[in-house]
Amino acid sequence: MISKHARLIFACALTFAAVCLPALAQDNPLLAPYTTPYQTPPFDKIQNAHFIPAVQEAIKLHDAEIQSIADNPAAATFDNTITAMDMAGELLSNVTGVFYSLSGTMNSPEIQDIAKQLSPLLSAHNDNIWLNEKLFARVKNVYDRRSSLKLSAEQLYLLGNMYRDFVRRGALLNEEQKARLREINQESSLLGLKFRNNNLTETNESYIVIDDTADLAGLPDNIVAMGADDARIKNLPGKWVFTAQRPSWTPFLQYADNRKLRQKLYTAYAMHCNRDNDYDNKGLLQKLFVLREERCRLLGHRIPATFYLEDRMAKTPEVVDSFLWKLWQPALKRAKAELAEMQAIADREKAGIKLESWDWWYYAEKLRKEKYDLDDAALRPYFSTANVEKGIFLLAEKLYGLGFVERKDIPIYHPEVKVYEVRESNGKAIGLLYTDFFPRESKGSGAWSGSFRSSFMRDGKRVIPLATVVCNSSKPTATTPSLLSIDEAKTVFHEFGHALNTLLSTAAYRSEYAQQDAVELPSQIMENWVLEPEFLKLYARHYQTGEIIPLDMVERLKNSYLFNKGFESTEYLAACFLDMAWHELESAKDMNVTEFEAKAMADIGLIPEILPRYHSVYFGHMMGGYSAGYYSYNWAGVLDADAFEAFKETSLFDKKMATAFRKNILERLGTEDAMTLYKRFRGREPKVEPFLERNGLL
Ligand SMILES: [Zn+2]
Numbered sequence: 001m002i003s004k005h006a007r008l009i010f011a012c013a014l015t016f017a018a019v020c021l022p023a024l025a026q027d028n029p030l031l032a033p034y035t036t037p038y039q040t041p042p043f044d045k046i047q048n049a050h051f052i053p054a055v056q057e058a059i060k061l062h063d064a065e066i067q068s069i070a071d072n073p074a075a076a077t078f079d080n081t082i083t084a085m086d087m088a089g090e091l092l093s094n095v096t097g098v099f100y101s102l103s104g105t106m107n108s109p110e111i112q113d114i115a116k117q118l119s120p121l122l123s124a125h126n127d128n129i130w131l132n133e134k135l136f137a138r139v140k141n142v143y144d145r146r147s148s149l150k151l152s153a154e155q156l157y158l159l160g161n162m163y164r165d166f167v168r169r170g171a172l173l174n175e176e177q178k179a180r181l182r183e184i185n186q187e188s189s190l191l192g193l194k195f196r197n198n199n200l201t202e203t204n205e206s207y208i209v210i211d212d213t214a215d216l217a218g219l220p221d222n223i224v225a226m227g228a229d230d231a232r233i234k235n236l237p238g239k240w241v242f243t244a245q246r247p248s249w250t251p252f253l254q255y256a257d258n259r260k261l262r263q264k265l266y267t268a269y270a271m272h273c274n275r276d277n278d279y280d281n282k283g284l285l286q287k288l289f290v291l292r293e294e295r296c297r298l299l300g301h302r303i304p305a306t307f308y309l310e311d312r313m314a315k316t317p318e319v320v321d322s323f324l325w326k327l328w329q330p331a332l333k334r335a336k337a338e339l340a341e342m343q344a345i346a347d348r349e350k351a352g353i354k355l356e357s358w359d360w361w362y363y364a365e366k367l368r369k370e371k372y373d374l375d376d377a378a379l380r381p382y383f384s385t386a387n388v389e390k391g392i393f394l395l396a397e398k399l400y401g402l403g404f405v406e407r408k409d410i411p412i413y414h415p416e417v418k419v420y421e422v423r424e425s426n427g428k429a430i431g432l433l434y435t436d437f438f439p440r441e442s443k444g445s446g447a448w449s450g451s452f453r454s455s456f457m458r459d460g461k462r463v464i465p466l467a468t469v470v471c472n473s474s475k476p477t478a479t480t481p482s483l484l485s486i487d488e489a490k491t492v493f494h495e496f497g498h499a500l501n502t503l504l505s506t507a508a509y510r511s512e513y514a515q516q517d518a519v520e521l522p523s524q525i526m527e528n529w530v531l532e533p534e535f536l537k538l539y540a541r542h543y544q545t546g547e548i549i550p551l552d553m554v555e556r557l558k559n560s561y562l563f564n565k566g567f568e569s570t571e572y573l574a575a576c577f578l579d580m581a582w583h584e585l586e587s588a589k590d591m592n593v594t595e596f597e598a599k600a601m602a603d604i605g606l607i608p609e610i611l612p613r614y615h616s617v618y619f620g621h622m623m624g625g626y627s628a629g630y631y632s633y634n635w636a637g638v639l640d641a642d643a644f645e646a647f648k649e650t651s652l653f654d655k656k657m658a659t660a661f662r663k664n665i666l667e668r669l670g671t672e673d674a675m676t677l678y679k680r681f682r683g684r685e686p687k688v689e690p691f692l693e694r695n696g697l698l
Contacts, residue, residue, distance in 0.1 A: 044411040055092070062129075066088055069088065078149060097452045104443070131173075131182070158671075181298055198279040204441055209231070211240075229477055262358045293588060312632075313675060342355055360610070378553075381542050382540040383489045383540060385473060388484055389492070447492075495523065497524070500522060504666040504667050513670055537554070578612050578614075582628075
């Protein structure tokens, strides 16, 4: 996934910042100009106590900038209004960029408390901008004259989006409606925050403790070692702990012979935030949707889905629904066939059980061994984090001529973080990449890519972007380095693709308007290379012997590409339908969350052996940029499968094709309409067939 920190719209010209920097700046490293290499955040100096005063000062500065744009006696022009707004608030987005990155990676009760205090401040501040009538009048003035202004495609795209943003945030409403909208925004932002914090707390609370070695039967040594490490962290030396974090949860379900314990851990995860305790998200979610519906109605939409979709590639809920339905039946059919194959194994082994959802991973692993002669544990030694990291850098070098040099002199926020300077083939530095690979209690689950600063042009010079890649990969143990599953390796490539998008951007402006259902194209395309034999032999080496992954293993890996694809597609699509069901709801007022979800899943005919990838109560995507947008992964899947076909038609490392992808997509996504950019790269619209074929859905 990608989760850019909630981008604070506009930012401020440096000239303003230089003039207006408050006296506080001397004591607050967030407010003083960064004197680090490439002006990176001085994490060695930043303390939690700095955030609130820094945000308060940065808001004041941004307000002053906005006011001077609104009060400008000169007639509105693109430069004095649109460009000026784009440049305003830079300090604020730098400060919040640091804060929200840390709240994802270094969360603590103190950080949660700061977030709680910042949320209403920022929400009110944003509303002050979007609901500023004088400002909107100037934007509208420029927008209404856009066709006569001789603007570039990028400027027109920025102007159109900025105007629409004002409208979508209430600029056309009357005073009473605006006041209500402010209340809704305030309340929603706090509820959203609580939802995420509950999710983190409950994930950390969902684990099982094992004290009898017999209960470890079936688990590979490195997974047992990981369990022992996690027990030590929880002050339970001599025992083993398995948690709801994917690197612990998934292998336990794959290998543990003790079915009761599999059920226990599986259920611990599936029930988190749904235990009728202080961290239960059911009521909160319902409240949030009631507010969301009211906001959308105020803005002229009957249901939230039409509101969220209007600026995406898909444009309407009907298009999304019909897209999902097209994939659903073949996916479900495939999943049912997989289930039958697994049940046959259980029957043959005389297990005497009917498979349940907590058995899926365990029997899938048996099926993988039997059908493809592949064993996750035998593969992992070829995918150490160090080798996978070499792999991503090598791919970026082969495709785009990039080089990566570790910089140990740049301040980091945690000892596990590494920083790389990213260079063009001519040696010119174009950005910095921060990597943070392993889980810890303070880190949110999942994986994402973000930035402390995006790239843009200031006075004709490109500002160097600071991109991050954050994962929750399998940790090193006392005896082995971090050894990744294939899925984890793919995740690293995926997030690195997002980071390339940030690192290579040549956007002129700071405002980011990438269509949300296109942003997974740069990331997902990278996953295509991971298992290509020609590429595997360049990076997948055994961590102990240095031996290249054996050819027959590569062959078996390739054959197993469709392994468990029915399950993966089904649990994913079920969550997409769930997300759409919530956003197509007219009123959540009197609903029962559990019954609503059950009905939504019954409506599509989901089988009980598979749960949606996320239950509503911990479906974090619905909270942020992916509202009515979880479908985006498959939507962008159509784009990335079609784009990768272009490489397969020529060569996997075809320079010409790579350059076209870089110039039209990686550098430009978010500066023009995504379909226009795609057609410029491919010479035509994407075809759906490569995606269907890749996922066994034809
Ligand atoms: Zn992503």
